[in-house]
Amino acid sequence: MSEPAISVRGLSKRYHLGTIGRHTLADEFHYLWCRLRGRDPFQELLGVGDRRRRLSPEERQEWFWALRDASFDVQPGEVVGVIGRNGAGKSTLLKLLTRITEPTSGEAVIDGRVASLLEVGTGFHPELTGRENIYMNGTILGMKKREIDAKLDEIVAFSEIEPFIDTPVKRYSSGMYVRLAFSVAAHLDPEILLVDEVLAVGDAAFQKKCLGKMGDVARAGRTVLFVSHNMAGVKMLCSTGLFVEGGRVSEKMPVDEAVERYMASVVEEGQQVPVAQRTDRRGSGRVRIVGLDMVFEEARQGWTARVEYVSDQDRWKQAALRMTIKRSSGEVLTRLDSTLMPELPDDLPASGRATIELSPDVQFAPGDYLIDIWCQSGQEMLDRVGDACVFSVPDRVPFDWKGKSGSKAAWLVRQRWRVESR
Numbered sequence: 001m002s003e004p005a006i007s008v009r010g011l012s013k014r015y016h017l018g019t020i021g022r023h024t025l026a027d028e029f030h031y032l033w034c035r036l037r038g039r040d041p042f043q044e045l046l047g048v049g050d051r052r053r054r055l056s057p058e059e060r061q062e063w064f065w066a067l068r069d070a071s072f073d074v075q076p077g078e079v080v081g082v083i084g085r086n087g088a089g090k091s092t093l094l095k096l097l098t099r100i101t102e103p104t105s106g107e108a109v110i111d112g113r114v115a116s117l118l119e120v121g122t123g124f125h126p127e128l129t130g131r132e133n134i135y136m137n138g139t140i141l142g143m144k145k146r147e148i149d150a151k152l153d154e155i156v157a158f159s160e161i162e163p164f165i166d167t168p169v170k171r172y173s174s175g176m177y178v179r180l181a182f183s184v185a186a187h188l189d190p191e192i193l194l195v196d197e198v199l200a201v202g203d204a205a206f207q208k209k210c211l212g213k214m215g216d217v218a219r220a221g222r223t224v225l226f227v228s229h230n231m232a233g234v235k236m237l238c239s240t241g242l243f244v245e246g247g248r249v250s251e252k253m254p255v256d257e258a259v260e261r262y263m264a265s266v267v268e269e270g271q272q273v274p275v276a277q278r279t280d281r282r283g284s285g286r287v288r289i290v291g292l293d294m295v296f297e298e299a300r301q302g303w304t305a306r307v308e309y310v311s312d313q314d315r316w317k318q319a320a321l322r323m324t325i326k327r328s329s330g331e332v333l334t335r336l337d338s339t340l341m342p343e344l345p346d347d348l349p350a351s352g353r354a355t356i357e358l359s360p361d362v363q364f365a366p367g368d369y370l371i372d373i374w375c376q377s378g379q380e381m382l383d384r385v386g387d388a389c390v391f392s393v394p395d396r397v398p399f400d401w402k403g404k405s406g407s408k409a410a411w412l413v414r415q416r417w418r419v420e421s422r
Contacts, residue, residue: 003111005192005223006074006097010106013067013092066092069106070249072242076112076191079214079224081234081255083262084244086280090227093249094118094194097225112191112223113142117181126170130161130180133169137184151187158213159183160206179206186213192223211237229386231259231330263328266370266387275373275388287311287319287375287382291353294371294391302360305336309375309383310351319348319377323356328368333410361414366395 067089074080082090095101097108098116115137116123123140124133134155138148156162159179161172169177185193195214211233218224218237228234234241234255241258243250245265250258276290291308307321321338336356338344369391374384 002076004073005076005078005110005112006072006225007109007111008073008097008106009071009108011067011070011093011096011103011108012065012105013096013101014104015064015066065247067096067249068247071106072249072252074223074225074252076223077218077221078240079218079226079238080252081238081241081258082225082227082244083231083234083241083258085262085265088244089247089249090244091118091196092247093244094196094225094227098194110192113189114192114194115185115188115190116194116196117178117185118194118196124169124177124181127168129168130156130159130165130172133180134184138188143188148188151189155180155183155187158187158209175206182210182213186210186217190222192225193217194225196227197229207233231263232332235259235330259329263330263368263370266328266390275385278385278388281383281385283374283381283383285383286313286380287316287377289373289375289383289385289388292371292373292385292389294369294389296393300357300360303358303364305356305358305371307354307356307373308352309354311382313350316348316350316377316382319375319382321348321354321373321375323371323373326370326372327410328370331410333369363412363414364393365410365412366393367410368392 070093082093084090092101094116095118096103097110098114098118100118123137125136128136131152134152135145135148138151156165159182161176161179164172164176169180172180182195185195193214207230214224214226214237224237226234226237238255240252241255242252243258243261250261275292276288281289287309288311289307289309291306294303294305296302297304305323307323309321322335324335325333327333338348338354370387371389371391372384372386373388375382
């Protein structure tokens with residue numbers, strides 16, 4: 001068997017809550033002295049500006065382990081999905097692998113040229129143009145100018161920002177940043193590609209394009225670590241997966257098994273944490289979704305979604321409430337969008353309750369389902385919560401069917417059959 005492209009042994013990263021790090025030259029010398037003597041400097045350094053001293057047991061309880069004792073191997077050409085909830089330690093793992101931050105203990109050995117896309121703006125100099133940043137990144141990866149020249153047109157075409165390629169990237173939107181950053185990372189012939197959830201910033205069409213490109217990279221025999229909450233994309237690209245929870249990384253497993261463990265954790269937490277208390281939300285915060293549930297109404301034999309939201313202004317112009325309904329495995333079933341309904345006004349009241357009634361002619365098959373929900377005004381994302389609601393459908397007979405459906409499909413549709421003899 002060939003040597004692993006990535007070999008991780010006992011990799012850990014620890015932070016002290018409320019502190020920033022070493023801020024004086026004396027702290028730097030003390031840190032270096034401890035490392036040379038094989039001692040842990042973090043046991044003797046406390047915060048910024050404090051005298052060096054050993055920490056008390058109470059103070060040691062303030063340590064936060066972002067990643068703890070991770071060990072795994074990734075073989076050359078393997079595509080691995082790194083799956084877990086927000087705050088589980090996925091991004092910390094990738095930052096350690098790319099040496100953006102140093103580990104508290106353990107080691108990671110990487111054999112090959114690494115390109116990474118971890119967060120918007122990583123690896124770009126804001127004062128340089130898009131073109132100049134392409135050459136800078138290629139040089140960092142060890143490529144010669146003629147190699148970058150050969151790839152330049154392809155990179156620019158893929159990113160779809162050709163009119164702005166000679167504009168300083170500090171003037172780019174987040175979407176333009178991601179387009180160029182992914183195009184650079186995917187086209188400059190890396191042997192190992194590390195991609196974080198940053199692709200979620202792009203629009204749906206570009207996300208699909210990126211997934212296709214990562215598939216091409218994987219088929220070319222490159223090694224890929226892919227962090228995402230898009231379970232359909234993970235299952236499409238990856239053969240194996242790592243499940244990360246509470247800073248602990250599982251052993252490598254088949255990707256279907258990793259997705260099942262992740263979705264089980266999502267369902268469990270979604271049943272415990274109301275949407276109003278969720279802190280892992282995105283958006284400007286000018287609207288806040290504070291209530292969401294899906295109920296089956298016996299009177300009309302149909303499902304109804306109820307959304308409550310509050311905001312900071314009288315009325316929202318051209319605002320939209322949108323949600324996607326997913327299976328517990330992550331596949332998106334449908335999208336509900338207030339802007340598609342002609343009976344609704346273009347503006348939404350500042351705070352209110354929206355009720356969405358699904359047709360009784362369409363029913364969910366038995367199982368667990370999740371809802372992502374967001375509120376948007378034009379291009380501004382006001383509030384977005386992933387896996388905001390979990391609802392379960394019991395194994396019951398819908399409509400007037402003779403018995404259990406036995407169907408593995410997500411939707412059950414009322415139907416009428418007629419058979420005639422010829």
